[in-house]
Amino acid sequence: MSETAAKETYSFQTEVGRLLDIVAGSLYSNREIFLRELVSNASDACDRLRYLAITAPSLVEGDQQFRIDISLDAKAKTITIRDNGVGMNHDDLLETLGTIARSGTAAYLETLDKGDKKNGKSDLSLIGQFGVGFYSAFMVSDRVDVVTRKAGEQEAWLWSSDGKGEFSIEPAERDERGTTVTLHIKKDAKEFLEETRIRHIIKTYSDHIGFPVKLGDETLNEASAIWTRQPKEITEEQHREFYHHIAHAFDDPWMTIHNRVEGVVSYINLLYIPSTQPFDLFEPERKGHVKLYVNRVFITEDTSGLLPTWLRFLRGVVDSEDLTLNISREMLQTDPKLAKIRTGLTKKVLTEIKKKAEKKPDEYETFWSNFGAVVKEGLIEDATLRDRILEICRFTSTQGSGQVSLADYVGRMKEGQEAIYYIAGEDAAKIAHSPHLEGFKAKGIEVLLLSDPVDEFWMQHVTEYEGKPFKSITRGAADLDAIKGEETADEKKEDDDAASIDSLIAAIRQELGAEVKDVRSSKRLTESPVCLIADEGDMDVNLERLLKRHGRLQGGGMPRILEINPGHAMVKKLANRAGQADAENDSLLKDAAHLLFDQARIADGESPADPVEFGRRLTAVMESAL
Numbered sequence: 001m002s003e004t005a006a007k008e009t010y011s012f013q014t015e016v017g018r019l020l021d022i023v024a025g026s027l028y029s030n031r032e033i034f035l036r037e038l039v040s041n042a043s044d045a046c047d048r049l050r051y052l053a054i055t056a057p058s059l060v061e062g063d064q065q066f067r068i069d070i071s072l073d074a075k076a077k078t079i080t081i082r083d084n085g086v087g088m089n090h091d092d093l094l095e096t097l098g099t100i101a102r103s104g105t106a107a108y109l110e111t112l113d114k115g116d117k118k119n120g121k122s123d124l125s126l127i128g129q130f131g132v133g134f135y136s137a138f139m140v141s142d143r144v145d146v147v148t149r150k151a152g153e154q155e156a157w158l159w160s161s162d163g164k165g166e167f168s169i170e171p172a173e174r175d176e177r178g179t180t181v182t183l184h185i186k187k188d189a190k191e192f193l194e195e196t197r198i199r200h201i202i203k204t205y206s207d208h209i210g211f212p213v214k215l216g217d218e219t220l221n222e223a224s225a226i227w228t229r230q231p232k233e234i235t236e237e238q239h240r241e242f243y244h245h246i247a248h249a250f251d252d253p254w255m256t257i258h259n260r261v262e263g264v265v266s267y268i269n270l271l272y273i274p275s276t277q278p279f280d281l282f283e284p285e286r287k288g289h290v291k292l293y294v295n296r297v298f299i300t301e302d303t304s305g306l307l308p309t310w311l312r313f314l315r316g317v318v319d320s321e322d323l324t325l326n327i328s329r330e331m332l333q334t335d336p337k338l339a340k341i342r343t344g345l346t347k348k349v350l351t352e353i354k355k356k357a358e359k360k361p362d363e364y365e366t367f368w369s370n371f372g373a374v375v376k377e378g379l380i381e382d383a384t385l386r387d388r389i390l391e392i393c394r395f396t397s398t399q400g401s402g403q404v405s406l407a408d409y410v411g412r413m414k415e416g417q418e419a420i421y422y423i424a425g426e427d428a429a430k431i432a433h434s435p436h437l438e439g440f441k442a443k444g445i446e447v448l449l450l451s452d453p454v455d456e457f458w459m460q461h462v463t464e465y466e467g468k469p470f471k472s473i474t475r476g477a478a479d480l481d482a483i484k485g486e487e488t489a490d491e492k493k494e495d496d497d498a499a500s501i502d503s504l505i506a507a508i509r510q511e512l513g514a515e516v517k518d519v520r521s522s523k524r525l526t527e528s529p530v531c532l533i534a535d536e537g538d539m540d541v542n543l544e545r546l547l548k549r550h551g552r553l554q555g556g557g558m559p560r561i562l563e564i565n566p567g568h569a570m571v572k573k574l575a576n577r578a579g580q581a582d583a584e585n586d587s588l589l590k591d592a593a594h595l596l597f598d599q600a601r602i603a604d605g606e607s608p609a610d611p612v613e614f615g616r617r618l619t620a621v622m623e624s625a626l
């Protein structure tokens with residue numbers, strides 16, 4: 001006898017144990033979803049085998065018709081769900097039915113944990129929304145038996161558990177490949193032994209399944225792939241269920257894009273944009289989740305060639321008859337026909353998104369908050385689509401509280417304004433109060449507030465919109481004089497101040513030395529005494545910070561230009577002191593130079609250049625003032 005031939009008993013992974021406690025103990029209205037979950041698994045198993053059979057036809061020999069059979073036994077109080085899909089061997093069972101594989105289940109546990117912390121109790125009702133895969137069987141059963149045989153293998157196995165911490169695996173008999181799940185129904189779940197109930201549940205949740213789901217001779221579902229049906233025949237409810245199934249998601253689709261394209265390469269796409277951010281949206285793999293089918297046969301998810309990574313929030317299916325079935329997944333990715341599909345899909349999605357942006361601006365704000373940061377990656381990666389992507393981009397700005405488009409911005413530009421001004425930083429609330437904005441605000445010139453990390457990067461690639469260059473207000477000179485804005489009272493006095501400020505500038509320059517690239521009088525400040533900016537052609541402060549954080553920039557960074565506000569009362573007093581005969585020995589002036597520099601750094605979210613010296617100087621200056 002082989003090592004695995006006898007009955008073995010195992011404990012569930014800790015998380016599974018915890019989940020099972022919750023599942024088994026919960027008496028809630030949505031228990032019927034157990035059937036959705038088990039039928040969904042059966043359908044996935046058929047899909048997987050159909051793919052494997054392309055290159056290994058012997059796996060399906062004798063039985064090419066995939067199906068899922070449900071049978072009820074009122075006497076024995078069992079429900080059986082049987083499929084002739086790929087099946088599982090001993091190791092598969094051990095790996096999958098004792099651990100938590102699915103993202104949804106992990107997410108469910110996480111929400112429970114959060115609930116625990118927030119209000120001391122968990123929201124168990126969410127279980128229906130999430131579904132917990134296979135384990136939901138224990139909501140209605142006090143024992144679950146799984147008899148399964150993997151396609152191409154001879155041995156069959158019985159997995160069995162009462163959901164109380166342990167499960168067993170032992171050799172079994174099964175005359176063909178596939179899996180049979182038998183649920184021993186709990187006393188309080190007898191309703192599920194009625195045919196009408198089962199019929200209704202399948203129709204509600206599993207109508208979209210592409211294989212026949214049968215109860216005796218009767219097929220309960222539509223049994224044709226949902227994407228092959230006419231768009232107008234599909235109800236919102238059916239879309240929602242299919243989306244949940246295909247995306248393993250729990251929210252509702254925000255937008256559905258379903259169409260058939262006939263041409264050099266023909267295909268059908270049924271794509272969904274989620275209404276909330278999927279969990280892995282910002283993971284470094286940037287994986288796609290649209291499933292590729294060739295003539296109804298599931299080939300692969302995460303086909304890098306199918307859609308650009310900046311559309312990785314899309315879920316759904318693309319099915320083409322024109323791709324070759326019998327080439328490998330890897331080769332498929334470089335197929336020129338796939339590239340054609342990709343171009344077509346990308347444009348279609350952009351068109352639909354734009355329509356929505358125009359027709360439903362409020363809804364669009366939510367979409368943009370969810371996925372804008374991802375879409376903007378497209379500005380870097382898809383040069384040919386840049387203009388079309390810019391059209392759907394939205395920004396917060398110094399004008400109003402909502403999102404603005406670039407067209408809005410350009411339409412509001414002031415007379416004499418040549419550039420689209422922006423400020424980038426990590427924290428939207430902080431940059432909205434940045435000193436750099438003062439002069440712009442005073443003149444009523446709108447500035448875009450960019451706080452997604454990706455903003456700094458696409459700004460390196462996109463130089464203009466409709467002929468108007470983008471200009472960072474934290475870099476280079478700010479010549480606001482040429483722009484006709486709302487008149488400010490300070491504007492006229494500037495010349496008088498200019499003369500007396502020169503000696504102060506010289507003194508600060510002398511004192512700070514190489515710490516700054518230059519010191520100059522500012523045109524952008526109205527309230528704050530100082531700010532730091534990057535020289536034209538140098539790297540923007542925020543970009544430098546981002547690169548450093550990601551280890552892509554070493555060293556101390558580039559020296560900045562210190563701008564001082566000639567109209568500020570304190571600056572004027574300092575300018576007076578700098579004009580005195582013994583200014584060279586004025587220690588307060590020297591300390592002030594450093595303190596001004598540090599103050600500008602702090603306003604940028606940095607720490608003082610030398611925190612200890614900063615403390616000493618601050619104390620000295622305060623002391624002399626008291």
Ligand SMILES: Nc1ncnc2c1ncn2[C@@H]1O[C@H](COP(=O)(O)OP(=O)(O)OP(=O)(O)O)[C@@H](O)[C@H]1O
Nearest residue numbers: 041042045087096101102103104133134135179248
């Ligand atoms: N009928 C079945 N035939 C073959 N394998 C199955 C079957 N049912 C479950 N499995 C295996 O058990 C695993 C766990 O199933 P479970 O429903 O808990 O999560 P999942 O289906 O993987 O999750 P998700 O739906 O998020 O992909 C499946 O991934 C699959 O490998």
